[in-house]
Amino acid sequence: MALDVAVSHHEEHESTGIPNTKLGMWVFLSSEFLFFGALITNYLLYGGRAFDTVVPREVYDIPFTSLSSFVLLMSSLTMVLAHHALSVGDQNGTKTWLLATALLGSIFLGGQVFEFTEFIQLKGMTLTTNPASSAFFLLTGFHGTHVAIGVLMLLSLFGISRRQGGLSEKQGLNLELVGLYWHFVDIIWIVIFTLVYLLSAV
Amino acid sequence: MTATTARPTSIYRRPAPKTGIWSWITTVDHKRIGILYGYSAFVFFILGGIEALLLRIQLSAPNNEFLTAAEYNAMFTTHGLTMVFLFVMPVTAGFMNYLLPLMIGARDVAFPRMNALSYWIWLAGALFTYSVIFFADVAAPIGVQGFAGNLDPADQSFLGGLPDGGWFLYQPNAGPYFSPGSAIDFGALGLQILGIASLISAVNFITTIFNMRAKGMRLLRMPVFVWMTMVVAFLLLFSLPIIAIALFMVTFDRSFGTSFFQAVSGGDPILWQHLFWLFGHPEVYILILPSMGIVSEVLPVFSKKPLFGYAAVVFAGAGIAFLGFGVWAHHMFASGITPVAQAAFGLSTMTIAIPTGIKIFNWVFTMWGGRIRFTTPMLFAIGFVSMFVIGGLSGVTHAIVPSDWQQTDTYYIVAHFHYVLFGGAIFGIFAGAYYWFPKLTGRLMSEKLGKLHFWVQFVGFNLTFAPMHWLGLQGMVRRTWKYAPEANFGPWNLAVTVGAFTIALSILIFIFNWTYSKRKGHPSGLDPWDARTIEWTIPNPTPEYNYATPPVIHSLDEFWHMKYSEDDEGRAVRRPEADDVIARLEHDGNNPAEEIHLPHPSYFPIIMASGLPLIAFGIINHVTAAGKALIATGAVITIGALLGWGMEPLEEPHEAGHALEAGGH
Numbered sequence: 001m002a003l004d005v006a007v008s009h010h011e012e013h014e015s016t017g018i019p020n021t022k023l024g025m026w027v028f029l030s031s032e033f034l035f036f037g038a039l040i041t042n043y044l045l046y047g048g049r050a051f052d053t054v055v056p057r058e059v060y061d062i063p064f065t066s067l068s069s070f071v072l073l074m075s076s077l078t079m080v081l082a083h084h085a086l087s088v089g090d091q092n093g094t095k096t097w098l099l100a101t102a103l104l105g106s107i108f109l110g111g112q113v114f115e116f117t118e119f120i121q122l123k124g125m126t127l128t129t130n131p132a133s134s135a136f137f138l139l140t141g142f143h144g145t146h147v148a149i150g151v152l153m154l155l156s157l158f159g160i161s162r163r164q165g166g167l168s169e170k171q172g173l174n175l176e177l178v179g180l181y182w183h184f185v186d187i188i189w190i191v192i193f194t195l196v197y198l199l200s201a202v
Numbered sequence: 203m204t205a206t207t208a209r210p211t212s213i214y215r216r217p218a219p220k221t222g223i224w225s226w227i228t229t230v231d232h233k234r235i236g237i238l239y240g241y242s243a244f245v246f247f248i249l250g251g252i253e254a255l256l257l258r259i260q261l262s263a264p265n266n267e268f269l270t271a272a273e274y275n276a277m278f279t280t281h282g283l284t285m286v287f288l289f290v291m292p293v294t295a296g297f298m299n300y301l302l303p304l305m306i307g308a309r310d311v312a313f314p315r316m317n318a319l320s321y322w323i324w325l326a327g328a329l330f331t332y333s334v335i336f337f338a339d340v341a342a343p344i345g346v347q348g349f350a351g352n353l354d355p356a357d358q359s360f361l362g363g364l365p366d367g368g369w370f371l372y373q374p375n376a377g378p379y380f381s382p383g384s385a386i387d388f389g390a391l392g393l394q395i396l397g398i399a400s401l402i403s404a405v406n407f408i409t410t411i412f413n414m415r416a417k418g419m420r421l422l423r424m425p426v427f428v429w430m431t432m433v434v435a436f437l438l439l440f441s442l443p444i445i446a447i448a449l450f451m452v453t454f455d456r457s458f459g460t461s462f463f464q465a466v467s468g469g470d471p472i473l474w475q476h477l478f479w480l481f482g483h484p485e486v487y488i489l490i491l492p493s494m495g496i497v498s499e500v501l502p503v504f505s506k507k508p509l510f511g512y513a514a515v516v517f518a519g520a521g522i523a524f525l526g527f528g529v530w531a532h533h534m535f536a537s538g539i540t541p542v543a544q545a546a547f548g549l550s551t552m553t554i555a556i557p558t559g560i561k562i563f564n565w566v567f568t569m570w571g572g573r574i575r576f577t578t579p580m581l582f583a584i585g586f587v588s589m590f591v592i593g594g595l596s597g598v599t600h601a602i603v604p605s606d607w608q609q610t611d612t613y614y615i616v617a618h619f620h621y622v623l624f625g626g627a628i629f630g631i632f633a634g635a636y637y638w639f640p641k642l643t644g645r646l647m648s649e650k651l652g653k654l655h656f657w658v659q660f661v662g663f664n665l666t667f668a669p670m671h672w673l674g675l676q677g678m679v680r681r682t683w684k685y686a687p688e689a690n691f692g693p694w695n696l697a698v699t700v701g702a703f704t705i706a707l708s709i710l711i712f713i714f715n716w717t718y719s720k721r722k723g724h725p726s727g728l729d730p731w732d733a734r735t736i737e738w739t740i741p742n743p744t745p746e747y748n749y750a751t752p753p754v755i756h757s758l759d760e761f762w763h764m765k766y767s768e769d770d771e772g773r774a775v776r777r778p779e780a781d782d783v784i785a786r787l788e789h790d791g792n793n794p795a796e797e798i799h800l801p802h803p804s805y806f807p808i809i810m811a812s813g814l815p816l817i818a819f820g821i822i823n824h825v826t827a828a829g830k831a832l833i834a835t836g837a838v839i840t841i842g843a844l845l846g847w848g849m850e851p852l853e854e855p856h857e858a859g860h861a862l863e864a865g866g867h
Binding site: 014015016018020023024027028030031032034035037038039042045046049051127128130131134135138156 | 312313401404405406408409412413414415419439440441442443444446447448450451454458459460461462467468469470473477848
């Protein structure tokens, strides 16, 4: 894809051979790593500060969160399938896998809404209960926001594809960008699930 | 591919004014955005300067009653915030915007619309921060139950309503319990908005430098200013997310009742210091490195020699940035961190002196044996090097922990960071302003007034900040609005105040010189300074399309080698055809062979930016219906503009992210 762009505009060139938008996305994601790095560190520091109030690790429902984590991981697979479908020119397949990815992402978000509701209403752990709960909600809340933005981007691509009966070459690059972002959000969740849920529950 | 491509018709037609106010509001031209940054930042420089003068009037005599304690707090805080975030950062962003594409031989940055977006977001954040003067809310913050809005309206004054917790917003002092009123909320959310602007710029500049270089412009052929731009962009990229999280935590503490930093409910105020300085120390290199880039351009030109140790200067800049992430706790030696941490951070701080020293020696050796011309930009560049050495050396004294304990929170520290940030960053910025003025206007600034400006500023600067060293060592503390007559600080403080007004006078000379020279200055021609880098191979003022034909680069200091060769002993000899080369460049640069198609202007950057302050206003008042409505309105505007942005017709199928390809072949 990058090659086609370069050929059709032979006078201009990308010095690295990577399209600007893709390079920009990589650069942006490198910053996002520090964003979540700060949030995760924050949780690791505060995770035990509860002063005899309810602490996040006591309320985790590990089997439930494992299931929703699995759903999110599967969405990375469907994202790759969408990308692959487009690269072999299968526009219908692209649409299907895009929708599937958005759907899996939404299921994950639904799981998070359910989890938050349960923590707040049944277990009595709210945003302001203690520094530990604040750090937990800040971290998972920001991650959820990232997933939600990803779902919106996926649905936009799906909508464009439906309206036009397929994605053009440039929109294909956009699909790749959304894919990068989506995989990033997934990878961050793996770290969060491991450090914040699994290890602190042990 | 000339401008023959039919533009798709759509309701989202792109604007195309070339003159008038709308052409500036919708511009995506990196040069115009650079000029917008420069002028707006200068307005804030004046504001920050007035704040400094008010502080100095208050301190000019013992037990002075000119400002109240609250007003004094607000003035030093806002002075710091303004000079760091609303002057030095944006004005250097202005230089980068204007020069970066010219120096790498590009037609624009990688993402022209995002470039406009970062300017408008910056302006929105700046205006939002200052708008606390008009929208101060004594009922804020509203996070802590039963503690909300305990600010007595009688305590409010016009100046005292500005942010007042220090530019570092130390917690819990700047938390909900000790800083009632909305001033800190405006400060914290304003910084958040400014951070978004810088992050977008950083992504844009890095992509531009990696991807948009002219043919032959290898990384180690780039001017040092481009290198420093890249280093600064990486510093922003890695430090901004940390301050973003820390500021979110402050906003949550103040507006939503969490207790991240409130010791009274289990939070850890020291964590704020770590997070703030983990951003804050790289931030000081964000402020100084662009000026280091500027003087690395100016010194060789006026010494008629190549930059001594080009690669060393480049890698030293990158080294400073890298080490800059490992020294933050030297701001916290008096905060009760462990002795091991103090020793480690003391050592790591000293290592910063190594790459800094490399740079200083390379600048000195650049001048050594050169044919030096003492023009105004050169004077400011030499002023930079000498003042920065003083500030750098007093900085090393802070790396020695027991010495730092004595200096912490005294005027010695104030003297140090003004020597590096004013004597350093701002002298460098003026060097750049005089040096590149012809690129903006096609005219030269008055040398006579320029030299007067330099000497008045140089004397005023030293009169202001040198005595602060001894005041500090005598024990005068920072951030205190009064001192007793018995302390005997009066005479030197009066001298400092006189110095501050001398600086103000020098700035007035600069403003006069700028406005006068813009209209009446001597025409500069293409190459007024006998310059070395390729931004001077195109006519002045810069044509809208930059390069009529994309340049091809063969070496470092490309333009110099077009004009000069070497004799047997390695001395520079002007080629006989040099004047013809310049005349040809002037002619070709003004007469492109084909029509050049530039990216179209866009309404959406300014619309998108305008939503952010509304959201921030809403967060401060989120318990009221009006607050919720503001958040919703801001979100609708921003997301709507994003959609419009995405659906805006492109003048060509591949325009987005490929601005350059709009160029004619």
